[in-house]
Amino acid sequence: MEERWSTEHVLSLAPDATSQKAAGKLSSPAPWSGTGTDGAALWGECRGSGRTPYRTVIELATPAYQCSCPSRKFPCKHALGLLLLWSGSPEAVPSGEPADWAADWLKARQERAEKPAAAPVDPEAARRRAEKRGARVAAGAAELRLRLADRVRHGLADQSTAGPWEEVAARMVDAQAPGLATRVRELDALPQERLLEEYAMLHLLATAATRVDELPPELAATVRARVGYTLDNADVLAGPTVRDRWLVLGSRDTSDDRLTTRRVWLRGAKTGRPALLLAFGRPGQAPDLALPTGHLLEAELAYHPGARPLRAALGRRYGAPEPAPAGPPAGLTVAEAVAGYGTAVADDPWLDSWPTVLTGVVPVHTPDGWYLTDGHHTVPVRASAVPEAALWRLTAVSTGRPLTVFGEYGHQGFAPVTAWTAEHRPVGLTTP
Amino acid sequence: MTITQDPWDTLRTSALLGTDRRPLPATALPLADAVDPSDPATALLELAALAAVRRRAGALPVPAAEPPGPPAPEDPRPELPEAAARRLAVLLTGRSGGSGGGTLANLAELLPQWLATARARGLRPPAALVPGLLDAARARSELRPDTVALAGPLGRWLAERNPDWRFVLRTTAPEPAPPASSTEQPDDTADHRPWHEGLFAERVTHLTLLRRRDPAAGLELLRGTWSTERAEDRLLFLDALQDGLSPADEPFLEAALADRSKNVRATAAELLSTLPGSALAERMAERARAAVRLADGGTHLLVTPPAECDERMQRDGITPKSPTGRGERAWWFGEVVAAAPLALWRRSTGLTPEQLLGLRVGDSVDETSSSWTDDLREAWARAAVRQHDADWARALLGPAPAPPARGAGRARSPRVTGAPAKLLAVLPPEERAVWTAAFIEVHGLGEAFQLLGACATPWTPPLSTAVVAALARAAASGAYPWSHSGVLGMTERALAPETAAAVEELAAGAAPDSAWSETFARLAGTLRFRAAMLAELAG
Numbered sequence: 001m002e003e004r005w006s007t008e009h010v011l012s013l014a015p016d017a018t019s020q021k022a023a024g025k026l027s028s029p030a031p032w033s034g035t036g037t038d039g040a041a042l043w044g045e046c047r048g049s050g051r052t053p054y055r056t057v058i059e060l061a062t063p064a065y066q067c068s069c070p071s072r073k074f075p076c077k078h079a080l081g082l083l084l085l086w087s088g089s090p091e092a093v094p095s096g097e098p099a100d101w102a103a104d105w106l107k108a109r110q111e112r113a114e115k116p117a118a119a120p121v122d123p124e125a126a127r128r129r130a131e132k133r134g135a136r137v138a139a140g141a142a143e144l145r146l147r148l149a150d151r152v153r154h155g156l157a158d159q160s161t162a163g164p165w166e167e168v169a170a171r172m173v174d175a176q177a178p179g180l181a182t183r184v185r186e187l188d189a190l191p192q193e194r195l196l197e198e199y200a201m202l203h204l205l206a207t208a209a210t211r212v213d214e215l216p217p218e219l220a221a222t223v224r225a226r227v228g229y230t231l232d233n234a235d236v237l238a239g240p241t242v243r244d245r246w247l248v249l250g251s252r253d254t255s256d257d258r259l260t261t262r263r264v265w266l267r268g269a270k271t272g273r274p275a276l277l278l279a280f281g282r283p284g285q286a287p288d289l290a291l292p293t294g295h296l297l298e299a300e301l302a303y304h305p306g307a308r309p310l311r312a313a314l315g316r317r318y319g320a321p322e323p324a325p326a327g328p329p330a331g332l333t334v335a336e337a338v339a340g341y342g343t344a345v346a347d348d349p350w351l352d353s354w355p356t357v358l359t360g361v362v363p364v365h366t367p368d369g370w371y372l373t374d375g376h377h378t379v380p381v382r383a384s385a386v387p388e389a390a391l392w393r394l395t396a397v398s399t400g401r402p403l404t405v406f407g408e409y410g411h412q413g414f415a416p417v418t419a420w421t422a423e424h425r426p427v428g429l430t431t432p
Numbered sequence: 433m434t435i436t437q438d439p440w441d442t443l444r445t446s447a448l449l450g451t452d453r454r455p456l457p458a459t460a461l462p463l464a465d466a467v468d469p470s471d472p473a474t475a476l477l478e479l480a481a482l483a484a485v486r487r488r489a490g491a492l493p494v495p496a497a498e499p500p501g502p503p504a505p506e507d508p509r510p511e512l513p514e515a516a517a518r519r520l521a522v523l524l525t526g527r528s529g530g531s532g533g534g535t536l537a538n539l540a541e542l543l544p545q546w547l548a549t550a551r552a553r554g555l556r557p558p559a560a561l562v563p564g565l566l567d568a569a570r571a572r573s574e575l576r577p578d579t580v581a582l583a584g585p586l587g588r589w590l591a592e593r594n595p596d597w598r599f600v601l602r603t604t605a606p607e608p609a610p611p612a613s614s615t616e617q618p619d620d621t622a623d624h625r626p627w628h629e630g631l632f633a634e635r636v637t638h639l640t641l642l643r644r645r646d647p648a649a650g651l652e653l654l655r656g657t658w659s660t661e662r663a664e665d666r667l668l669f670l671d672a673l674q675d676g677l678s679p680a681d682e683p684f685l686e687a688a689l690a691d692r693s694k695n696v697r698a699t700a701a702e703l704l705s706t707l708p709g710s711a712l713a714e715r716m717a718e719r720a721r722a723a724v725r726l727a728d729g730g731t732h733l734l735v736t737p738p739a740e741c742d743e744r745m746q747r748d749g750i751t752p753k754s755p756t757g758r759g760e761r762a763w764w765f766g767e768v769v770a771a772a773p774l775a776l777w778r779r780s781t782g783l784t785p786e787q788l789l790g791l792r793v794g795d796s797v798d799e800t801s802s803s804w805t806d807d808l809r810e811a812w813a814r815a816a817v818r819q820h821d822a823d824w825a826r827a828l829l830g831p832a833p834a835p836p837a838r839g840a841g842r843a844r845s846p847r848v849t850g851a852p853a854k855l856l857a858v859l860p861p862e863e864r865a866v867w868t869a870a871f872i873e874v875h876g877l878g879e880a881f882q883l884l885g886a887c888a889t890p891w892t893p894p895l896s897t898a899v900v901a902a903l904a905r906a907a908a909s910g911a912y913p914w915s916h917s918g919v920l921g922m923t924e925r926a927l928a929p930e931t932a933a934a935v936e937e938l939a940a941g942a943a944p945d946s947a948w949s950e951t952f953a954r955l956a957g958t959l960r961f962r963a964a965m966l967a968e969l970a971g
Binding site: 006007008011017020021024025027028029030031047049051084087088089145148149150152153154155156157158192195196197199200201203204207334335337338339341342343345346349362364365373374375376377378379389392393395396397399400401410411421423427 | 496499
């Protein structure tokens, strides 16, 4: 018997609040007919306002969706509604063999997935391209160093003569260093008291970028990643992988007008190593990666190289995620968490935060802001990274008593992501 | 400059002013020697990077200052079944915005029913959903009593911490707390600080709660500050006395008949008129007896309206001028009869309400005039509503209308004076449903909106069946569904879920893709949703 998904998990797949609402209305058996599941997929026909019902298929492992409706939302409300129906009323989605139309799609999908990506690469041309880019990035980084030094020469208090950083950011884009561009763009919005620190860290990165070939390979990889070199998941997966039973610690979506980014944090049950998976979606589309918090997934991960590896690519899975044994994950005291981040920063100086499970902390709201305390020490909550509603949800779940919280801890404080209730159930703090 | 200063501060000062104006400071940073000082600006950035990373890597935890406040009191209620908790999550995500068509009713419309049921079952929502619940109730005040009861001690604890949820602290649950829990809950009303220091709504809440617990103490508290309250406040505080009204309140209310504010006087008079045996009720009874008498032989009633509205009548809450521009004597007459205790009529005539209503009504001067019939019925109807007199309400509504005999043509509306929905509300729930079902069978849904609104939800199966049959007749007659949109909206919330199969049949029977087929399909979907929702709450 496959594990059904929770409502929260299904709703977290929705591209926006409107879809959640629309899906809620399709979560009763009434509009559905011909529903079924074989454990790996769901299918059903949904009666809409038109004459012909919409045909919806969901492949659960990925998950992937197909629906005959014209919606541009992805997944559409029918797919979400069918998932909600299955999640809430399993008897309404009986076990069986896929209907023909569903089987066709599932088969075609499988064939596509098995087709090898055949893209012959000219290694000489690739080398030339890489060399050219390396030179452009180094030149861009050198220019950034000069700009930063200029500002320090004239004084940070007097920024009237210098133009906005936006212009420098555009130069970094031209230099094919999008990572530098992003950090530079953020400088305009920083309060003055944080400017020197950010200038210094950016200076450090730009300096490292101009000398990246002299650095130890791991640190060089860290610098390249922060400067904006990207790696294909397929290339990463071609390297060494780590097989483990990965506990899903939590996930968070952020979006701007171009992209929705989903972060999913894992921790290996055997290795104890943290890992971060990233998935992206266009606006109006949920990222296609969805792993239920509190579940264990047996899979191979490949870490992106770096001095402090965290980001990983998800490789082969062995079965569907299953609920983790009862109890919140093991965690740290506040003092241990602070020390843990310090160790991580020693490897990667640009590391802003490190995934951290805190044990036995109480959230406290004061007029000066939020913090977590374990009775011995406190950490401030990084309020800018967490909506107020999430912190109130954390407070409610705690009922003022110590609990286990997963989040990111760094020099700006702790950003909670998941809390475990007194009954040991995980609660996503930022998911609806 | 000494080098014992925090290296970060000295670096920051130089950076703010600029290395053109300030020389590169000497710092006590380890590894500072490795920095090339030839360009001061670059050197400063490198020293700052050293200092920043050193600070981040070597940060020490902040010792806890004071212990966090007390935790929320334990909530002994069993937690919601998992399926019900999931449903609540879905209902809460649907709380904002309109319905926008779709195959189900607006989920927000089903939330009140969910809340009332969950509350009645004595269940506790998962803590993670309590903030969402409080947010929903903050936006919709009609949800507050049930939400506050459901959120329980955790809700109050959160409200003490989040000003957005302050309403929780001033919302009274409409039913008194069961005695079992009174030992766990401290008696909040023993401390009268909210009364003396609180906001207006908090004061009303305090008075209402105290009044429920100890009516005499509530009266005493109000009496203590009465003379210093503003007129608008006095009016609402007086309303709070409705709970636990007893003869002990009479002297206070009598005194309030001389209040400076007209509205306060009128409210005091209304309260006194519903207080059996009050002096005001007796005075009104005397006036009513003088105005209506049983003519010799008991065949008809003769009306002598008051000739004037004297000072004593005015003091008892009767305004001399009719607000509707009706004839003054008829207005005074109506006011007197509506405020007189209904028991007086049986006492003085020996007749039942039905018998009295069956009598001809004439004018004592011009006996052939029947112009008083409606005035008298109207006034009796108001009295029946005000005094919650089911016998009189039943008599005034008349028997449930019977279907017209075959071939007898269209039935006439029953002769109901006053507001039938209000009279209906005085009857026991079962009787209301029976009467309304009979009404709908004869008259359809066109005039049934308010009557249906007066019926207890969910509707009884017979009433539900009657409504479904009436909808089927409306569909068959070619009417448009939207001409019944008011009743349909109510139907989605109130129709018995057992009717779902019958409604689905209607949906299948209606012309495909027609407005009615969509309406029935949507209604059936909503009923199934509600049935599932209620079943989950049963555990």
